[in-house]
Amino acid sequence: MRPSTRDVFIAPTDTTATTKTQAEVRDLIGKKGFVNEDDVHNFTYLKAVIKETFRLQAIAPLLVPRETFRKCSIGGYEVPTKTLVNVNAWAIGRDPEAWENPEEFYPERFIGSSIDFKGLNFRLIPFGAGIRVCPGMHMGVAAVELALTNLLYKFDWEMLPEMNKEGIDFDVVPGLTTHTKK
Template identity: 50%
Template sequence: MILTHANKVFDLKDMFEAGTDSVFKAIEWAMAELIRHPHIMKEVQEEIREIIKFKPKVEENDLHKIQHSLQLVIKETLRLHPPTSLFTPRESLENTKIQGYDIHAKTRVIINAWAIGRDPVSWEDPEEFWPKRFLNSTIDYKGHDFELIPFGAGRRGCPGIMLAIATVELALANLLYQFDWSLPDGLSGQKLDMSEIFGVTTNKKDPLVVIATPHERIICKI
């Protein structure tokens, strides 16, 4: 379906793909990292289950109660695995100078969000999945802190950031609340292949395959 408005063309297929594929990848990467770090997964699950108690599922109006540890995991996932590694190219409008460098007009600039999130100048142990690095940090992913810009920044930032985060929070919270997770054949999480394939979105080379076991609270409730 194609929509036209004010001489611009919007392809709804592109809009839906951009809004769903990046969210799915963020959830997959978060689950993969939690599988590799079971002690972190356990901490998050215990916090969610303690707050939600015996409700059958986490609902949207519960999110503000459980955002603490969940938000740390999501921030760290977006730092290590931004949905889009390379942003759409930008072009400078005029000659300028930045930190001593001459930037000529019409210079094409490509922002590497993946490299920014792993920059050792900005991050301690940048290759490590360590959500608690954000405990006493004011750095956020909303485009105001250039150390972490998985959704871009400024007027060209992703307009769907709030919807994307709410969707990831709700889906991830329910996955962690309702199920216990493990790899097939008793495989250790440390053996999980975290290789990446770069494309429009940052994909796992091998899709995540896990075993979901309903948590005992959920079984008892049923």
């Protein structure tokens, strides 16, 4: 599997989430043969799985750097004018003060929750927030939703017998976007 694909497919290492997502997709689509954009609105669990994946594996972990216009105070720290500021979306997604059991892949945390990734809830910002928020967010999410639902609809996914969840190396190399080491 190529690293970029593996980033999106963190969920299949969690067999419960994979089974539940696949059941939701197949129940709602039935024998129709494919999933299209209109169907995706109905997939509550799938949307929770995607949010949980974005929370744990931010594609741009430090977003895009900012520079301060004027001096300001952030969390009690005085920040001078023209300081380069990185927002660590990866760490925010795993902050124990923001999330219960942050290291656990638990999509259910989003079911019935208003937390979304559109830049209004600062604890989930895989697309950033504010004036430089990702303009391709809706296109990006639609691509992930459609690809994932159709792959789950059509195929049964499982790890090779010699693989196990613990053996998958999710370590990433530093950079603007997330790439696995191997």
